[in-house]
Amino acid sequence: MSRADTTASILYHRVVVWLLFLILLLPLAGTLLYSLSTSWSATILPDGLTFKWYFELWGEPRFLKAFGQSLLICFSALFLASILILPLLFVVHYHFPRLDGLMNILILLPFAMPPVVSSVGLLQVYGSGPVQLVGTPWILIGCYFTIALPFMYRAITNNLHAINLPDLMDAAHLLGASTWKAAFLVVLPNLRKGLMVSLFLSFSFLFGEFVFANMLVGTRYETLQVYLNNMRNSSGHFNSALVISYFFFVLIFTWAANRLNKDKS
Template sequence: MRRAESIYHRSVVYLLFLILLLPLAATLLYSLASSWSASVLPDGLTLKWYAALWSDARFLAAFGQSLLVCFGALTLSLVLILPLLFVVHYHFPKLDGLMNILILLPFAVPPVVSSVGLLQLYGSGPLAMVGTPWILIGAYFTIALPFMYRAITNNLQAINLRDLMDAAQLLGASTWKAAFLVVLPNLRKGLMVSLFLSFSFLFGEFVFANLLVGTRYETLQVYLNNMRNSSGHFNSALVISYFFFVLMFTWAANRLNRDRPA
């Protein structure tokens, strides 16, 4: 009976994975097809679409600009959120409920509405930043904020921050020395999870990038949208390259986050 249940459960899981992988496998096969029109299988396989993609200077520029904006937003988030979380959880723990409400406010306003407001505020005047990466970094910061706040908050609650700080201070460490040398290493997993989730979301963000900067600072998703009328094989190669990069980033994050034997 147990063996039958085990086989049933595994079959359901494998079927689910198969359903999820089929569109990706079809996209991969289409990106490798020289032509595919009136037959079940492609007429031939080729790498020319990948060669055309990775030799396109416009694609490489969009890829690099997406990375620059994402890493800039994540760096800004870390610099601002880590000290804030430490102060709230260590000195003002009662403010955590209020912070949870404030952190979720960016999700309450649709990106299209936020973009219109940002265009009005920063479209002209002394702080004219529309069309520059700076406004995109600021907008991406608001997107990453809830992911990073919740992940790091959960990690701080798991390590019992106050007891850890009190133990470090009893051994002679100052508050900031204890924070950097004791608390921060214990937040490694929370930081890695928050950074990966935020990066994966920001790297595929389209609404803010398209409305606030467009082709003036073309990111990868804007480039993909602008190339929608080109060859389907070329676009499939672009999608697979994007997926492969995120997959490799996930693998690297898991490797870095793996506990090392003592």
């Protein structure tokens, strides 16, 4: 193949990719434009542009409460996952490396069962009795904790393989550090970027979770996704502003995770 043919082929593929990207971007662009329009019914373009719907959205106490409760649930679940998964991974990879294969299977179990089926089981177990958690944020924190585990396990495991944990620990021991001192002062700083990437990606996924939140707590502890579902019959402009705000918030976290991942590589 000549250089001209290669250049033409590359140009063709780039044009196809950009066309597909623009096609995928059209619904989002339409939603953004609708959220900024004063009215838009029988014309190709809206009659006018305004930020009224965004001001109305971010001045709505119910929305702010749902937004804050979503953040609280996600941050609590990720904090719990972090303080449990880091010691577990250190022990497995340093003391019992043969268990890594078994852990790879066990850690995927939360995705083996559909959320609807899991929710029904949790309703039966925690809906009554001495440990009644349905309708409280605690059951959501537990569910989100299990969902975040696979993301965090894989990201941090890859990080541990990259830093060669046994050799790093041996070097720390030779310098007089104890096992736990080496883990905190040597290993943990080397896992910072892997941990941050896993936290950002997990947060982006958990922040949009709807099934567990709707079935297990609903309006008793309204999260952002439940709020969005409950407001589906309100103004289309208001809902569009809500969707765009949610999209850009998640986009920022996803961009941060990708940026950290590039810096890591």
